[in-house]
Amino acid sequence: MDRFQNLLRRIGWAVLTIAFVIVLNFFLFRILPGDPARAGVHDPRLKKDAVEAIRVRFGLDKPVINCFDSLNPIKVGNCGVNPLDTQFFIYVKNLFIGEMGFSYHTNRPVTDILVERLWNTVLLIGAGQILSVIIGVLFGILAAWKARTSIDYSALTISLLVWSLPTFWLGIILLFWGSANGFPIGGKATPGMSSMPLSVRWGDIAQHMILPTITYTLVYMGEYMLIMRSSLLDVLSEDYILTAKAKGLSVFQILRDHALKNAMLPLVTVIAINLGFTVAGAIQIESVFSWPGLGGAIFEAVNRRDFPVLQGAFLLIAVAVIAANLIADLTYTYLDPRVKME
Amino acid sequence: MTELALKTAAPPASSYMLDFWRKLNKNRMGLVGLGMLVVITLVAIFAPAISPYDPSSTSGVGASDIYQPPSAEHLFGTDDAGTDVFTNFIYGSRVSLTVGFFAAFISIAVGGALGIIAGFFGGRWENFIMRLTDVMLVIPDLPLIVVIVALTKPGLLNIIFVIGLIGWTTTARVVRSQTLAVKSRKFVLRARAIGAGRGHIIWRHILPLVMPILVVQAVLVVSLAVLNESTLAFLGLSDPTKVSWGQMLNYAFGRGAMSTGAWWALVAPGFGIVWVVLGLTLLGQGLEQVLNPRLDTHHLMPGRPNVKKEAEVRSDNAKLVLEVRNLSVDYISEGKPPAHAIENVGFTLKQGELLGLVGESGCGKTTLMLGLLRLLPQAGQVVNGSVFFGGKDLTMLSEEEMNTIRWSGISIIFQGAMNALNPVRTVSDQIGEAITKHMPSFPKEKLQGRITELLDLVGIASDHKDSFPHQYSGGMRQRAMIAMALACNPQVVIADEPTTALDVMVQAQILELLSELRRKLGLAVIFVTHDLGVVAEMCDRVLVMYGGVTAEYANVDTVYNDARHPYTQELLKAFPDLTKPKKKLSSIPGYPPRLDALPPGCRFAPRCPAAFERCQIEQPAIHAVAGDSNHVASCHLVEATK
Numbered sequence: 001m002d003r004f005q006n007l008l009r010r011i012g013w014a015v016l017t018i019a020f021v022i023v024l025n026f027f028l029f030r031i032l033p034g035d036p037a038r039a040g041v042h043d044p045r046l047k048k049d050a051v052e053a054i055r056v057r058f059g060l061d062k063p064v065i066n067c068f069d070s071l072n073p074i075k076v077g078n079c080g081v082n083p084l085d086t087q088f089f090i091y092v093k094n095l096f097i098g099e100m101g102f103s104y105h106t107n108r109p110v111t112d113i114l115v116e117r118l119w120n121t122v123l124l125i126g127a128g129q130i131l132s133v134i135i136g137v138l139f140g141i142l143a144a145w146k147a148r149t150s151i152d153y154s155a156l157t158i159s160l161l162v163w164s165l166p167t168f169w170l171g172i173i174l175l176f177w178g179s180a181n182g183f184p185i186g187g188k189a190t191p192g193m194s195s196m197p198l199s200v201r202w203g204d205i206a207q208h209m210i211l212p213t214i215t216y217t218l219v220y221m222g223e224y225m226l227i228m229r230s231s232l233l234d235v236l237s238e239d240y241i242l243t244a245k246a247k248g249l250s251v252f253q254i255l256r257d258h259a260l261k262n263a264m265l266p267l268v269t270v271i272a273i274n275l276g277f278t279v280a281g282a283i284q285i286e287s288v289f290s291w292p293g294l295g296g297a298i299f300e301a302v303n304r305r306d307f308p309v310l311q312g313a314f315l316l317i318a319v320a321v322i323a324a325n326l327i328a329d330l331t332y333t334y335l336d337p338r339v340k341m342e
Numbered sequence: 343m344t345e346l347a348l349k350t351a352a353p354p355a356s357s358y359m360l361d362f363w364r365k366l367n368k369n370r371m372g373l374v375g376l377g378m379l380v381v382i383t384l385v386a387i388f389a390p391a392i393s394p395y396d397p398s399s400t401s402g403v404g405a406s407d408i409y410q411p412p413s414a415e416h417l418f419g420t421d422d423a424g425t426d427v428f429t430n431f432i433y434g435s436r437v438s439l440t441v442g443f444f445a446a447f448i449s450i451a452v453g454g455a456l457g458i459i460a461g462f463f464g465g466r467w468e469n470f471i472m473r474l475t476d477v478m479l480v481i482p483d484l485p486l487i488v489v490i491v492a493l494t495k496p497g498l499l500n501i502i503f504v505i506g507l508i509g510w511t512t513t514a515r516v517v518r519s520q521t522l523a524v525k526s527r528k529f530v531l532r533a534r535a536i537g538a539g540r541g542h543i544i545w546r547h548i549l550p551l552v553m554p555i556l557v558v559q560a561v562l563v564v565s566l567a568v569l570n571e572s573t574l575a576f577l578g579l580s581d582p583t584k585v586s587w588g589q590m591l592n593y594a595f596g597r598g599a600m601s602t603g604a605w606w607a608l609v610a611p612g613f614g615i616v617w618v619v620l621g622l623t624l625l626g627q628g629l630e631q632v633l634n635p636r637l638d639t640h641h642l643m644p645g646r647p648n649v650k651k652e653a654e655v656r657s658d659n660a661k662l663v664l665e666v667r668n669l670s671v672d673y674i675s676e677g678k679p680p681a682h683a684i685e686n687v688g689f690t691l692k693q694g695e696l697l698g699l700v701g702e703s704g705c706g707k708t709t710l711m712l713g714l715l716r717l718l719p720q721a722g723q724v725v726n727g728s729v730f731f732g733g734k735d736l737t738m739l740s741e742e743e744m745n746t747i748r749w750s751g752i753s754i755i756f757q758g759a760m761n762a763l764n765p766v767r768t769v770s771d772q773i774g775e776a777i778t779k780h781m782p783s784f785p786k787e788k789l790q791g792r793i794t795e796l797l798d799l800v801g802i803a804s805d806h807k808d809s810f811p812h813q814y815s816g817g818m819r820q821r822a823m824i825a826m827a828l829a830c831n832p833q834v835v836i837a838d839e840p841t842t843a844l845d846v847m848v849q850a851q852i853l854e855l856l857s858e859l860r861r862k863l864g865l866a867v868i869f870v871t872h873d874l875g876v877v878a879e880m881c882d883r884v885l886v887m888y889g890g891v892t893a894e895y896a897n898v899d900t901v902y903n904d905a906r907h908p909y910t911q912e913l914l915k916a917f918p919d920l921t922k923p924k925k926k927l928s929s930i931p932g933y934p935p936r937l938d939a940l941p942p943g944c945r946f947a948p949r950c951p952a953a954f955e956r957c958q959i960e961q962p963a964i965h966a967v968a969g970d971s972n973h974v975a976s977c978h979l980v981e982a983t984k
Binding site for chain 2: 013016017020021028029144145147160161163164165167168172173175176179180233236237238239240241242243244245247249250251254255257258259261265273275277279284287288301302303307310311313317318321322336337
């Protein structure tokens, strides 16, 4: 029962956070001078009735929320408006039916653009995350086990160095090197591949993924290594490791059966907290490698001042990170018997 | 991170930072980082003097000046507009450092203030601030920064404020927990008790103790701000009037440096960012090490090899299960002479015998036990002596051979089973593990039955078998530990203060259990304790240790009625005797000697009521007491009576 309540509480917080992000997103794009329609409305070349038409089309003729016609806090508007007929309510309602407006640039629905790009980002982040966790954890184990030896010191140095590399710059350098050595120069697939058999297409995509994934792995493995190292060092100095040693278990058995699970637990939380940073990495990597993902969408939207896409991409990323955090949180609860009891 | 290594009393406000600085001076990693930052800061300040060209002199450049490779004229070549990359590199440091430091200042000020408020005032404020922090923490930083900067104008001030106002969350968390830890310190409580104002307490008492952690946090926040700024600039969101490293990369990457092969335009600005961030990272690591010094040692580090010696022949007494002869253990730390933790301690153990090992804390009892099982921490080394068990000298075995003897031959119950059991594995699992390790042929289907039987032996019902250690009470855990120690039918069980930290009733139960098991299973037990009452009740023989040496070793009756070593006599005086209720109890003044400052003569001499001149200069050997072949003591007085 306790566990069920715990689950509900956590889901409740995630929903509340998402609500906060939705409200933030709504007001950010209305307070700051980036409202798609308003930007258009201010175009001096437009005739007055055309402006009015745009305002109606984007719902800008409606009050923002109850009591406020505009976002001018001094100017109190009509409080007797039907709350269902405000900009905010329409915005939220549209979100629920998956409607996020139209791209300023291509005039396609933002939802369509983002959904196809979401999977590309998931593919890239997934591959990079798995690789960096595996490599980071392995090196972390090695460094902790061989603490205060030259193995440990070199692993530490390498991870501090890669941690300090700006993701986009590492990407640029790898791309510079790769393009001279026969790697694809960017994108997700070679043009004209759609007519080829599936296996060839997948091979092509895999080839395009090599450099972005290496960038991703290098950037994030350092942090995982540092965390795994210190977490394992903590565990290995616990009394129960001495017990395990006194039981006559070999070093390998102790690491496998007594240390790793305990040391991996904090890592689950870190991976979750890291997802926010991970997205930051994805924006940079996708921008450098022209990878058609959400991060790339943000890059393009910024450069084209395509605000509807920017707004949608931000919302989608934030919701995805919050959801992933929730999942990691619940996984942790499931993995650690001590949390279950609380 | 929560607990600082600073535990002094009332603080003069500046002394913490001074102390901090002094320690940092000894940290190589931190100093290298600091040096790197000083260099780049000087470069930024003296940019006009260092750079060969004016940063704004882009006009009047011909097409032939674009993307020129490095030369004497242009040290780092030229970029897409024909300007000198070296000049831009120098000036670029200004933007990075400005944004980094000012944004971090905002983050630290906001986060620090919120953290202190939450930690100090608690209640509704804390609730609200921490909830807000939780929410902000899961919203991805960079996308939010990008969105806000893209919507507003990407001016320098704008960027500083946006990065600064979004990056405070971790600081608030860290500062809050530190404030909570500091708040309950004695001098803060005292200041509150004498009615000091809240502002005064925060300013004079809390802030100085939060400061070091704030400094570490600041270094981290600066590096994140620098990375965020350069990423923004690379994405095209930078002040167009100010050249920055990220902006240089944006231009070079977007305007053909890749296709023209102009690596210099790409490498130089990236190098600048790496230099700053690496400098900050090293400094941060150094500060962290100063604040939370950790030894980085653990139980799996290879121990020091035992000092080589000739194989000894064990004595020919077939009844002896265990014979420890002249065992000496040193603790070795770099730059110091080895500390003699155990010197020439010996004892024997017959089948079914219960040996009591007594002495104050710090007298080497646990070290002796770990030494004979070869479980010493990395600094420990067996420098002399032998341990005979089952016809073998344990000090001569390889680690693999030793592993077969541990637990199946000699098992150990550690003091404080609280942490001696793995918290994430069930009790039955941990008991079963020992059985499968040492009895590979044990039939699998009988394993659970055997575990139930063992737990039954120590009085734990089988329905608690598959529970986790934290679901047990302290006494149950200790009993589970005993069950585990018995799992492989060992000949010797070492019980290292098995009842400390348990309440008296449970203590009695555990002790009762141990002596019953000894009778039932014919175990030989070494019982480490400071409780002389328990020893009198249970043991056959007693080994009294003091300062790492044998003080006295005799049958239990002899020790109680005819103790010869002054230390034993003093210990007995400090212990209530029910048969002589009028007897006055007395304690021994002073403490056992520190290992790094052992007295030159007898180790007990400084506290000994009977010490005479010889005791101060000469360490007594172990002498047999006349008339009792089983009684030895290391005291010059004993020698005299011979």
